[in-house]
Amino acid sequence: MPYDEDGRLPFESAFLAQLGDKVxxxxxxxxxxxxxxxxRAGMSERYVAQIEVGKGNVSIVRLLRIALVFRGE
Known part of the structure; x- marks a missing residue:
C-alpha cells in the first residue's frame, strides 16, 4: 500500500480525519x-488543532482526557 505525505496508510489518514471531525x-x-x-484537557491548543485537522497522532490517553472534558469531569 502506498503511504501519504504524512507517512500514513490511506485508512490511517481517513481514521484520523474522522476522529478530528468528531472532536x-x-x-x-x-x-x-x-x-x-x-x-481543560491539559494539552496545547496547537495539539488540539492538529487533532481536529487529522494531523495529530493522538494517543489513547489524550483521547481519554478530551473525552473527560466532554463528560464534564
Whole structure:
C-alpha cells in the first residue's frame, strides 16, 4: 500500500480525519473554544488543532482526557 505525505496508510489518514471531525463537532456542541478544550484537557491548543485537522497522532490517553472534558469531569 502506498503511504501519504504524512507517512500514513490511506485508512490511517481517513481514521484520523474522522476522529478530528468528531472532536471538532463535540467541542462545538459543548460551546468550547480550542483554547478552552486544550486547557481543560491539559494539552496545547496547537495539539488540539492538529487533532481536529487529522494531523495529530493522538494517543489513547489524550483521547481519554478530551473525552473527560466532554463528560464534564
Amino acid at each position: 471538532r463537532e463535540m467541542r462545538a456542541q459543548h460551546g468550547l473554544s480550542r483554547r478552552e478544550l486544550a486547557r
